Amino acid sequence: MKKLRFTLFSVKDAVLAFGPMTVLLLALLFATWYFVEPAPSHTVDFVGGQENSAYDAFAKAYATELAKNDIKVVVHHSQGSLENMAQIRDMDSVIDIGFVQSGSTNQEEAQAQGLISLGSLFYEPVWIFYRSKKEFDSIAQFKGMRVNLGPDGYGVHKLFSQIVDINGLNDGDFQLSQLDNPIGTAAFLDGKIDVVVMSAASDSLLVQMLLQTPNVRLFDFAQAEAYTRRLPFLSHVILPRGIVDIGKDLPARDYHLLAPTATLVAHESLHPALVSLFLQAAKKIHGNANWLSDQAEFPSDRFTEIPVAPQAEKFYRNGPPFLQRYLSFWMANFLERMWVVLLTFGALALPLSKVIPPLYRWRIRSRVYRWYGQLRAVEMALDHVDPAERDQVLAQQLQRLDEIEEKVNQISIPLSFADELYGLRSHINFVRQRLRNAA
Template sequence: MSKIKFTLFSLRDLLVAFGPMLLMILVVGGLAYKLVDPAPPSDIDFITGQDNSAYEAYAKRYAAELAKNQISLNLQASQGSQENLEKISDPDSVIEIGFVQSGSTDEAEARSKGLVSLGSLFYEPIWIFYRDKKELTSITQFKNKRINVGTEGMGGARLFKQILDVNGMQEVDVRLSRLATTPATVALLEGKIDALIMSSAPDSLILQMLLQTPGIQLFDFTQAEAYSRRFPFLSHVVLPRGIVDFGKNIPARDVHLISPTATLVAHESLHPALIGQLLQAAQKIHGGAGWFSKQGEFPSDRYTEIPVAAQAEKFYKNGPPFFQRYLSFWLANFVERMWVVFLAAGALFLPLSKIIPPLYVWRIRSRVYQWYGKLRLVEQALDEVAPERRQQVAQQQLKNLDEIEEKVNRISIPLSYAEELYGLRSHINFVRKRVQSLLNT
């Protein structure tokens, strides 16, 4: 045990020498961790859409992806795009992000409300399902028909009004109802309404059911290209023949549709570090080929009138942040936030590293050197004493030397510094011989 004790470095002296520097780095690092750039929250309030909608289905997939990095999505249902937009922009709302249909606002309004886009995610075509013995080829043919455009919070209602306007019609020219999607579908199947307007990705179960229901027709926007030129937020997409059911050849021919895009919209207060995580999830969920999109087409910084967040632009240009490619999200975020502190600590450590080793050596050797002062006092006492008192003083100093030697023998220092300790012992013996010589005279 004693061998180990005298072989290893002195932990106490190491702490004394290095302690102030380590403490200073820890204090600076702790302050930086709290003040330089706050850590991202571990949960996000996310607004989705109606029950059984594509928005709801996609939101659940986002929640599953982000849960892999210990980030929780608190999902809240809504009536649709317009309500989502209002909740995200409301300063009193806890909602930070959600799905919003393109065309729901404009750039100036979005900027004034502090909204940012993380990009467009998928096409969300306008589907007009109707019951009629003959095929309808023009929007004007829906005059006086009973049409459900969805609740106030849904994006389809606002867009249908714009469609009526460019066709020289007004809402009074049709008999509008504002049922939610599920009861409206039941009403269409029962013949209580003539047409149902939806704006949804094809993942919606209700939509897929309607596409395969006999007697229910899908309106073909033969002027789809013209609509996309008139409204920049709309795209011309084609539902390919047979894509719903190859065996039954549904649809029996290509159907032209006009389509806004679903965008991921957030308030500008959303932590930048979370944007990268959301977009990585978006790539996994929306990056594949679909009914209307090609492989890798989404997510995209196009098709949105809301300004794209700066962090999202970096993601589209350079991919995920460097550290997030190799480290877990929370560790990568810690490194990204603290790199300035790491640089400052490195700059501080370099000069201190030249000072601290000599300081450590001085502390070890000072245990030996302090006793030379005691030896010098013994010699001075002998040199300054009167001849008649020399014997008495010599006896006293001999006792002092014994006490000094006893304490020196208890000094613990690493073996690499043992030479100084043994040198001190020999010098104690040298002074003792001098004292003894005075006693013999």
Template structure:
């Protein structure tokens, strides 16, 4: 029974031996292709945000939560603001950062190897003054104590540009450099006259100051003119009653000027992380807000920094195809492994046509090689000298019996049994020829 089972089994060993060179070739090609594709994205990334209680800090936490869902840890790095964030990017001390428009220019960004992942939202320039200060023009700030924040933020540079187009020199003001939280305390205590910072309207500090008695917001009545003089600024309107309709806060429309917050990275950031951060940006900033319509942000517009190709593709076509239907890591793996798939497919198709004939040839070669032995026997019969024919016939008959014994021990799949039985019939045919010749030789003697 064991011999029958062995005879009828599919020859896995022959298949493996036949396919081994092909498999090794495919593995070698795939290994080379794997070395050529991008590495997997890192599971840790750093994001430089802003000051305590700033919009950058709050939004940074939302990005960290979004990335955590995909198994990526985001380290939030507090900073003084946009300028410090830009400095960290240039030094390679952070991977991604929030940067205000107007903080750099296109030539400088390209030279430093920076890319934009898109504009996220407008963050108006807020100038809060004590209510007893009757100021309607920025020229009236001369001599006042105005806090612009530390130099690491983007506000000092921005507000100096605003003062410049008004013909006011910074030296004509008493400029403070406190961070926003202590500067707010100073404003409320009356030790400074005004406080300037740039932030999204949902920042806790903005919400608090808009509702604080004795503090009023400066109205940039010439906002449209500012946008013409400083193109990186936008004109936005704070609508009457937007803070509290019941209390009619604010009691009128306020004209404001606003740079745009941009998500900026180094150009060596992994493309998959760019895709993931842009998708997170779409979820976080895509809704309607005080100064934006549904779907207006994030956007490839409003930034002087070159937009990353992956981000531009997202704004045009949406999320990558695979990431719409499967886990990020699986989609990224398949996206990176397309070279392997192409290499494997290019080899598999032609080799799939070669392997079956090779397998058949290997099995049948066990049978066919014995035909060479039969041919040797027949040649010996034909070449036997007349005086030694009987001895040659007897010798070849013995050789034929040995061949038959070996053939009976051949292990071969059942589908090739016909070849074995054909060989055995041919052995019998040659044997009969030998017996006939032996009989003829005996009669002639």
């Protein structure tokens, strides 16, 4: 145990020297941490569409992609775009993000409701299928017909109303129904409905089936460019000749279509780090070429009336954040959030690293130096002493010197400072010798 008193390092003195500064540093770091933006949630609620719809399939694809970064995406079902937007803007709803079709709102309403866009994802053309011996070239030719628009939540009814309004018509000029698309399509094929209107991506099974069904015509929006000038949220897209079946030459010519876009919309409270993560997933899911879009055309910050989130704009300009290109999402996010803390730590650690070592050395040496005051007092005790009392005072100081030496021998000190301890002991002997010489 005696050997343990002499070590290379004094833990006790290190704690006393480093402790107050460390506590202060940790307090400052904690205060900085408290005001730093919290980490994103590990769970995100995503609203897609009806079960087994294209929206639902895409929502599940996002869930798969984000699961690779340990984020659970809970997919919810809905009647479509309008219901999705209502749930996203509702602060009492659990929904964080979902698909909304362009044209469902306007910029002023979206800002007032706290909505942000992460960008548009794919075209959802307005497909108008009908049966007729002759080809129609005007919406007015559908006047009086039985037209199915799908359920309210799809947003097709609002879109159809805007299109017919431009043509000087209104909903009352048609016999409108709102059957689910599969049911409405079956009724159309049975002759119970004259026209089917739907807005869906080109990979919709119903769309592909109707494009290949004999005696079913697709309406060609020959005035597509004029429509897009009047309704800016719509895009003019072309269904190329032969894209359905090149061998059978289906369709037999190019068709001009009007297309809103499916947009990824969230509430402004969505954590900024998740914006980049969702867009990285969107590039994988929607970045390939299809019937209507080119390679890497989507996701895009165009075609959306909802304000694009600043983090999304940054993504479109520069790509993923620098750290996320080389580190896992959670590690990159930690460093991105904590750079202020790390900067504070560095700013404090540098000066403290220069202050604390001298403080530690002072604490060790003070165990030795404080005895020199007593040695000096012993040495000066014989000065100006009456000769008659000199022997008595000398005996007292020699006894006191022995007591000092005994206490000094009990000092524990790191070996790196042992020379100063031995120096003190030699100085004690030096003072003792002087006292004896003075006798």
